[in-house]
Amino acid sequence: MQQQMGVVVASDAGTAQVRIVQHSACAHCGKCHMSHEQRSLIVSAQNLVAAQPGDRVVLSLSERAVLQAGLLAYALPLIAMFLGAFLGHYYGGQTGALVGGFGALVVSYVLLHYVLEPRLQRGPKFSLNITRIIDDEEANSCVTEHDNSHY
Numbered sequence: 805m806q807q808q809m810g811v812v813v814a815s816d817a818g819t820a821q822v823r824i825v826q827h828s829a830c831a832h833c834g835k836c837h838m839s840h841e842q843r844s845l846i847v848s849a850q851n852l853v854a855a856q857p858g859d860r861v862v863l864s865l866s867e868r869a870v871l872q873a874g875l876l877a878y879a880l881p882l883i884a885m886f887l888g889a890f891l892g893h894y895y896g897g898q899t900g901a902l903v904g905g906f907g908a909l910v911v912s913y914v915l916l917h918y919v920l921e922p923r924l925q926r927g928p929k930f931s932l933n934i935t936r937i938i939d940d941e942e943a944n945s946c947v948t949e950h951d952n953s954h955y
Contacts, residue, residue, distance in 0.1 A: 806870050808863045809938070812855045813846060820851040820934060822863060849932035864935045873930060876916065884912035 810822035825844045847863070855861050885905045892904020924930045 805864045805866060807935075810847070810861055810863055812851075812857050812859045812861055812934075815851055815856055818851055820849055820855055820861075821846050822849050822861060822932075822934065824863065847932055849934050851934050853934055853937055855934050855937050859937045860939070861934045862936050862938060863932045865930075865932055869930050873924075876920065880916065881909055881912040885909040 808824050810824040812820045813823050814821040823844050823846050849863050853861070885908055888908025888911075889901045889905030892907075893901035896903070
């Protein structure tokens with residue numbers, strides 16, 4: 805399980821908005837689309853423990869879901885680009901390969917963003933879950949362990 809700590813900022817009907825803070829070890833990763841100046845992000849999560857605004861919580865997402873999301877986000881566009889380049893080359897030579905590859909890449913990103921992403925967000929497989937509420941002492945010890953484990 806991939807876990808992240810956060811603070812609930814709003815809660816309603818089984819879901820909660822949680823502010824997560826970027827750790828120093830993650831500062832230059834870029835996977836969560838935070839800029840270097842932006843240190844927090846608000847995410848929506850299933851509120852399985854009835855957390856209230858102000859509660860410190862642990863968010864979880866299965867390792868399998870993280871891997872599958874990565875494959876969708878990276879492998880699908882790459883496969884589309886190669887397939888588009890191959891078909892473009894077959895029908896239009898070198899220029900066709902260039903146009904076909906980039907065209908298929910753009911189409912794959914549009915499909916991912918406007919078709920696949922909304923469907924996945926509605927399903928439970930890729931949703932973040934609040935698995936427990938933690939106290940301030942446990943939160944501080946977890947942050948210290950996380951920061952020290954990457955150096």
